[in-house]
Amino acid sequence: MKAAAPLLPLLIIVGGAILVFLLEAFWKRTDKTPLAMLALATVLGSAAAAVRLWGTGASAFGGMLRLDDAALVFTMIFFVAVVFTILIALRFLPRHDANFGEFYGLLLLALAGLMIMVSSPNLVVILLGLETLSVASYALTGLKRDDDQALEAAIKYFLMGSFASGFLIFGLALLFGLAHTLEIPALTAAFAAPQGAPLLGLAGLVLVLIGFAFKIALVPFHMWSPDVYQGAPTPIAAFFVVGPKAAGFAVLFKLVAPYAPQALRSQKILTVLGILVALSMLVGSLTALRQRNVKRMLAYSSIANAGYMLLAVLSGDGAGLMFFLAAYLFMSFGAFGSLIAMGGGGREYHELEDFAGIGFRYPWIGALFSIFLIALAGFPPLAGFLAKYYLFSEAVRKGLMPLVLIGLLASLISVYYYLRIIVFMYMREPEREVELDVDNPALYLVLFLCLYGVLQLGLFPGNILFVFKRALGSLIL
């Protein structure tokens, strides 16, 4: 039993997923709430098992799976994200023609993939986790079988994802040729060798980075993401914006952070990544500016936010990255949760015009959504501001001033499009009839938890940043 302890969190999740699938297949019931509860219990059980591993640095399979504290921090972020997703999906699925129990099983499988990704130092295992995640994600995107938009999104996601995996695997092959191993620390050592890395090795690293850039939707590898986020069921879109991105950045951080302490210009790869940061922030914000559909706008804004996170990776600021992710988790789920409230009677109302007058007709939804938008725009004293503050100030300390200036410019642009939603909610007269889903306790629970998170992280984060720093200390790079 002792030996199984490090595996326990993962085993519980996978076991729960299989149980959900079996129950769905053999226990015909239209009400899927028990399955959702089972999934919730699974996540909570797994969380309990994971917490016990804190500080032990447990590992399994000869170090192929290492649950150090950093991995546990990311795992906790995923747990919260999945719990939120289940809660906001509870009423959403039956009302939007997607009442499938498989949803919860697939979600758990995706969670398992995420957990594997962040808790392995070996790129092959990471790839396995990524593929587990991806397959589950493709299915989740296309959950609404009769919806053309959802199907288009699923196919796009599948094609693009497979393409990216191709890049990734080819890159891994080249890297293996360089170091005869795919352990990240060994790879780092090979690149740090005095004679320098051979060209093919560098090419391998670039291909791997491109693969991940696809998966986390960095400009110019982002083309698929707005369609997918818009086409996917809203709870899933909320999950995609947070979960897979967090895992992708965790891996990128392990790959890139060892190079970050050195100056930017001595490492060509970091320059390339710097360009990705600038492009993601600017293109994400500028395209969001043009959107009339709020869900799509949030999708583009997630690209800009990915740019900020990559900036944290570049400046080697793991604690800032984790803090940003934690803050983004609450802000993003808050915003997407508000979008879910904007749908009743089997339809969703996500055009800007649909929001006209919402602020006064539905004061709670209006106020909460406004707070999340203001947090996303980076106004103090909410979490979004502090997250950006930590991230940017560390980047300035590392001499990345030009990127910080671009980031601030992108924030300014983002202020406009976030506030424009508030303009519609509070400063325009309603033109259309919209139906809201206001009687949804689980959704309100999520919204208020997010509100709490946004305020707590913005005002009194306490020592959380130092906890993150400590956790990073356990990371072997």
Place this chain on the structure above:
Amino acid sequence: MSIPILSLITFVPLMGAVLLIFLPKERKTLLYGVALTLALFVFVASLLVYLRFDAAEAGPQFVEKSAWLGFGIQFHLGIDGISLFLVILTTLLVPIVLLSSWSYIRVRIKEYLIFMLLLETGILGVFLSLNLFLFYVFWEAALIPMYFLIGIWGGKRRVYATLKFVLFTMFGSLLMLAAIFTLSSLFFKATGAYSLNLFEQARMVLNPRLQTWLFLAFGLAFAIKVPMFPFHTWLPDAHVEAPTGGSVLLAAVLLKMGSYGFIRFAIPLFPDAVETFLPVLSALCLIGIIYGGLMALIQKDIKSLVAYSSVSHMGLVMLAVFSLNVEGTLGAIYQMLNHGLSTGALFLAVGILYERAHTRAIKDFGGVSKQMPVFSAFFLIAVLSSAGLPGLNGFIGEISCLYGIFAANKVYAALAVTTVILGAAYLLWMFQRVMQGPVTNEKILSFRDMNRREILYFAPIVVLMFWMGISPGTFLGKMDASVTAYVQRIKGRERVFVQKAGPPPAARRIDVREELSR
């Protein structure tokens, strides 16, 4: 001091806003009662601070300091002679504004009161913060309530005006944020410790070229807020569209955040850069003074006339700030208070007229004083105070501003005097067209004079105008020590690098090129 009175002053309005959320929105009297009681409580608390304020002490008093977020970010409040009266001005004006809104704001009263109280917290926080981060937090936080106030209760082009206001201000503040990052990083590299404490930061000696960039970032944020020419274009839009209460606070207090920012942060932190830029800055102020005055002359709308007069008056204030001597700075602060009172009163008067006529165009009025004799008297006093008539507050402020400017540069002073001439011209001409002459518009015959509520909120301002005009010593006495110390610090320039332990080493300069390439 056992009671953290500055925190109390800052956060009671915030608590009031939270309390209001849970009150029923139909109970207008209850909502106003709660908001007004809390605002008055804050005002009384700030008067207590005034009474117990030690005029001989130059540094900050009633200091509250505690660790907050790490990285040198502390919760650090304090009040000194420079900020004392700005705080009291704010706490005085908020209850007045609330009273004035009773009949003006007809819809969404609860939300209006909530945003007013939130705004008060933001503004007070700006004036009381001594930590760069905390200052920035309040600076930005004050933006959001104003955004809603203009956007929801404003006029026809309110959405355009409010977004312009937010984006202009944000543009400046984000650059300031970048400068704050840089300062924090430099301080860390120099001392190995984190600090965003204003006084520790001000002891750091920076390379003049680096100072230039940082000053430009800070200065732009403040210059947009003041607003200095050519960054003023948001102001007339915001003022014309804002509801009366919003206009009053915007003109009377929010603009002062900019000039206060120069005195408190930009100038002490980057004195060398200020000296380099003095000619440019002074030229901008002078252009603002003359341009604002001329624009005010040709306005057809009373509110935009007052808005442009703000551009002109604030130009004089900023020119006095840039004189960098005791007289000029004292005059500037005094004039900031005067401008707060007189422009606030003018906007209130315009609001009173608007409630009756539902128009603000000057041509629609004429001969109003016959119908509204009491109002006419109040309005005239406000106009004369703004124009700088001896015996009223504006005169003292303008004279000491000009005195300071004259001591610094005689040509500037000669040009700056135009603010007085132009001010008298556009204000009195406006008064004549609106209040005197024959009644041209029949609607005016139905105007009622000011009611008791309107007199109640207008009277304190008028009393203060006389008080500040007749006995300025009451006010200047409390400012003197802080301002003298401030000027000495800038002129003295004997700053050494802070070091955690050991004797202070000789001033070390940080090379900008070395910094950027690191």
